[in-house]
Amino acid sequence: MGEILSMPDFRCASCGKIHSIADESARAHCLKLMDRLKLCGSLDFEHPGSETDQRLSTLPLFGEGRGQMFGILVCAPPIPGGQEIILKAFSGQFNGIWEIPGWAPPLLDPAIFDAAVKLADPAIKALSTEIDARSPGIERRTLIEKRRILSQLHMREIHDMYTIRNFKDETTSLFALFSGRIGIPAGTGDCCAPKLLNYASLHGLKPLSLAEFFWGRENRSATKQHRGFYAPCNDKCAPILGYMLCGADNED
Ligand SMILES: [Zn+2]
Ligand SMILES: [Zn+2]
Known part of the structure; x- marks a missing residue:
């Protein structure tokens, strides 16, 4: 079982402040998503049974291809008294596929x-x-x-x-957020957290809680284990999440 890491703080390139987001409630929804992945053995929740898209089977995650990160973003009800919106995402492409119905799309x-x-x-x-x-x-x-x-x-x-947006109707580029760094790592913007926050921002949803977990065979460097919760990655996500969370917290 992977180590449970709590959500760090992220410095914002827009306002200079530190932004963070809770993770408790998203973790609870992650556990439900784990149950569903286990039960379905696929990311194709919309076609259970024999109509399941075979390309979306989670079996390869337990083989040579190894596991992948998944994430949940809980958003505030769009109308007072309504239900919270639960968004889900997989990191990068799944089996070469960028878009799967029911899952947050990529930024590009x-x-x-x-x-x-x-x-x-x-x-x-x-x-x-x-x-x-x-x-x-x-x-x-x-x-x-x-x-x-x-x-x-x-x-x-x-x-x-990639257009990187926040919750103040601002946008920026990866180049701006990574200026002064050695380079932009490949796959930046493709992790669960940026996909989820991007979708929420585009749809006027207010994020409340975010969590990510690893599903499948332990990664090669043995830093991620099946069912383990992990904070957003340092190299790709930490430099952009401060900006992306700007305007989403409750401080003002
Ligand atoms: Zn990341
Ligand atoms: Zn900010």
């Missing part, structure tokens, strides 16, 4: 992302083949440098697809 447009990858991948792969065929020397070094620049441009193009 999957069609635009796929088109960019289709365009850039062959050129990068062709360069790699050429590099492998060359013996060490100046030509090989030039090719390696060319590939490095091409990959960087491609990453920049992808990072440019």
Whole structure:
């Protein structure tokens, strides 16, 4: 069982203050989501039984592919006296799929992302083949440098697809939030917390509680265990969550 870590505070790049969010109530809903994942063995909750989309089976999470993070965001009732809205998300893509009905969508447009990858991948792969065929020397070094620049441009193009929004109707870019840092890690913006907060902001929902857990076979570095609760990651999420939570807490 993974260690239960509490939700940290995040410094905000918009107002300079520290923002945080509770996690107790979201954890309770995470436990319910775990039960559902176990019962269904799939992320396709909408088609139980024989109509289940086979690509959404959770079986690969317990094999070589290893587990994945899942998360819950509890939002305040949109109308007084109404019911809380419970949002759920999986981190990154699930089995190569960005969008699954009932789950928070990614921040980027999957069609635009796929088109960019289709365009850039062959050129990068062709360069790699050429590099492998060359013996060490100046030509090989030039090719390696060319590939490095091409990959960087491609990453920049992808990072440019993310609009980071908060709860004060403000938006910013990954470049602004990561300025002064070594670089933007691949997959930034694809974790559960940013997906959930982005969806809430876009739909005028007020977030109350957020929690994330790991489901499946322990990750390679053995830092995440099946059913363990974990705080949002330090490298990708911590630099953006302060901004994303701005305007969502109750301090004012
Ligand atoms: Zn993260
Ligand atoms: Zn702020």
